[in-house]
Amino acid sequence: MERINSKQNQRIKIVKKLTTAKGRKQQHQYLLESWHLVQAALVALPATDIVMIYATDDQYLEHGAALTDQPVTLISEAVAQELGDTQTPQGIFLVCKLPGAVSTIVPKGAWLLLDHVQDPGNIGTMVRTADAAGFRGVVFGTGTANPYHSKVLRAMQGSQFHLQVVQQALPTVIKQFQEHQVPIYGTELNPAAVNYRTISPQTDFALIMGNEGNGMDQALLQQTTNNLYIPIQGHAESLNVAIAAAVIMFRITAH
Amino acid sequence: MERINSKQNQRIKIVKKLTTAKGRKQQHQYLLESWHLVQAALVALPATDIVMIYATDDQYLEHGAALTDQPVTLISEAVAQELGDTQTPQGIFLVCKLPGAVSTIVPKGAWLLLDHVQDPGNIGTMVRTADAAGFRGVVFGTGTANPYHSKVLRAMQGSQFHLQVVQQALPTVIKQFQEHQVPIYGTELNPAAVNYRTISPQTDFALIMGNEGNGMDQALLQQTTNNLYIPIQGHAESLNVAIAAAVIMFRITAH
Numbered sequence: 001m002e003r004i005n006s007k008q009n010q011r012i013k014i015v016k017k018l019t020t021a022k023g024r025k026q027q028h029q030y031l032l033e034s035w036h037l038v039q040a041a042l043v044a045l046p047a048t049d050i051v052m053i054y055a056t057d058d059q060y061l062e063h064g065a066a067l068t069d070q071p072v073t074l075i076s077e078a079v080a081q082e083l084g085d086t087q088t089p090q091g092i093f094l095v096c097k098l099p100g101a102v103s104t105i106v107p108k109g110a111w112l113l114l115d116h117v118q119d120p121g122n123i124g125t126m127v128r129t130a131d132a133a134g135f136r137g138v139v140f141g142t143g144t145a146n147p148y149h150s151k152v153l154r155a156m157q158g159s160q161f162h163l164q165v166v167q168q169a170l171p172t173v174i175k176q177f178q179e180h181q182v183p184i185y186g187t188e189l190n191p192a193a194v195n196y197r198t199i200s201p202q203t204d205f206a207l208i209m210g211n212e213g214n215g216m217d218q219a220l221l222q223q224t225t226n227n228l229y230i231p232i233q234g235h236a237e238s239l240n241v242a243i244a245a246a247v248i249m250f251r252i253t254a255h
Numbered sequence: 256m257e258r259i260n261s262k263q264n265q266r267i268k269i270v271k272k273l274t275t276a277k278g279r280k281q282q283h284q285y286l287l288e289s290w291h292l293v294q295a296a297l298v299a300l301p302a303t304d305i306v307m308i309y310a311t312d313d314q315y316l317e318h319g320a321a322l323t324d325q326p327v328t329l330i331s332e333a334v335a336q337e338l339g340d341t342q343t344p345q346g347i348f349l350v351c352k353l354p355g356a357v358s359t360i361v362p363k364g365a366w367l368l369l370d371h372v373q374d375p376g377n378i379g380t381m382v383r384t385a386d387a388a389g390f391r392g393v394v395f396g397t398g399t400a401n402p403y404h405s406k407v408l409r410a411m412q413g414s415q416f417h418l419q420v421v422q423q424a425l426p427t428v429i430k431q432f433q434e435h436q437v438p439i440y441g442t443e444l445n446p447a448a449v450n451y452r453t454i455s456p457q458t459d460f461a462l463i464m465g466n467e468g469n470g471m472d473q474a475l476l477q478q479t480t481n482n483l484y485i486p487i488q489g490h491a492e493s494l495n496v497a498i499a500a501a502v503i504m505f506r507i508t509a510h
Contacts, residue, residue: 121376125495125498128491128494128495128498129491129494129495129498130489131489131490131491132485132487132488132489132491132493132494133488133489134488134489135489155495157491157492159489159490159491161490162489162490162491163489230387230505231510232387233387233388233389233508233510234385234386234387234388234389234390234414234417234418235386235414235416235417236383236384236386236387236412236414236417237412238387239383239384239387239501240380240383240384240410240497242495242498243380243383243384243497243498243501246494246498246501246502247501247502247505250485250502250506251505251506253488255486255488
């Protein structure tokens with residue numbers, strides 16, 4: 001089994017580039033960190049999509065039994081530190097292929113559309129919640145953080161393997177839903193909008209969540225079937241965007 | 256107006272101690288950071304509860320008009336750095352009195368009970384969500400992060416001013432609800448538990464959320480009226496605890 005001890009190693013420098021959007025695009029791969037996510041990838045991905053697993057001795061001792069037949073390279077703690085996103089990385093990583101770009105969405109099932117959502121933790125949590133709510137896919141619109149950013153990956157907890165993750169401009173996607181007469185629900189912090197509780201549970205729809213500070217784009221709000229609002233009962237000014245998304249997703253999804 | 260330029264200043268050293276649980280207990284005060292939270296405190300608190308506002312020149316220039324009649328001490332950027340929780344603190348802080356300890360809860364309205372919840376962001380988000388859902392209070396049980404920890408405060412967004420925040424052992428609190436025949440709902444990741452959707456919306460109840468990794472304490476699960484479960488439709492293993500809390504809170508609260 002190969003071993004890499006130096007963070008100056010050429011291969012490590014290439015893998016390190018996967019922590020940037022540019023590097024991921026060039027290599028058409030992304031980097032997962034932590035045993036929990038590596039395990040999720042091993043369960044979900046075909047062997048041809050798994051490029052390499054990098055593990056420290058400690059991690060290999062602990063998880064080696066689950067890694068037979070997998071391509072593994074051993075790394076030093078220094079290399080783990082170099083590749084890791086946290087101060088004390090666990091020491092296990094997996095490089096896998098990026099899924100192919102989706103040009104046309106099939107507007108069946110429930111879809112979550114993200115409009116300029118910025119916080120990677122919020123985004124990842126929304127994808128994980130959409131997965132748990134039985135959604136078909138999540139569209140990352142323009143201005144929304146990259147789905148393969150380490151912090152998004154951590155919060156998604158592997159849900160990118162369970163539903164479709166698509167990067168596409170929202171006006172294009174909205175058009176696809178409109179052409180199939182599938183309802184599109186926007187969201188706004190506006191008591192004059194439609195109370196989300198009045199929407200009947202349904203199977204085919206798109207729900208759009210907007211930016212943490214500014215909400216949804218005004219032009220997009222004009223293109224929806226309805227714009228929904230969660231009435232605030234107490235004195236809080238608003239809800240966190242991932243919380244608001246969860247409350248609506250679990251309410252209007254039929255199952 | 257007084258000005259403090261050195262982080263070695265004795266008063267700054269004392270204020271800095273408010274970033275620890277011990278310091279807060281000894282001084283019976285806590286420290287808020289950022290204009291958003293300072294503003295929330297100024298709106299909510301009686302003047303007698305506001306001990307001091309510390310502001311850099313920049314922040315005072317920006318917000319001075321809203322701070323007339325308030326006790327203000329100017330501080331240097333170095334002092335702001337010393338007191339701040341983030342890498343680039345905004346430069347405005349408020350020291351206020353801790354609310355008095357609550358010995359007996361009045362079991363009316365909706366209450367959220369936190370059992371060994373650890374992540375400050377999750378906790379703060381749950382308090383903010385409980386506020387928005389019209390809850391009466393949140394009980395921080397044993398093993399739950401401190402409500403006045405800077406990261407909890409940041410995620411609460413000032414909701415501690417809108418509902419009761421109580422630190423008390425959960426068995427004591429549960430007893431108080433039981434004595435008044437008010438239902439107590441536990442939560443567990445167990446498909447054999449009661450589907451949360453079958454619970455009718457109601458006004459007086461307690462909802463318990465458990466630890467992120469281990470869920471609720473087994474002994475507490477025995478003392479509830481029902482234990483609720485959110486069915487997972489997709490392939491996600493679980494929901495984030497703050498997300499699960501939000502979905503249930505908005506579903507079973509009558510309003």
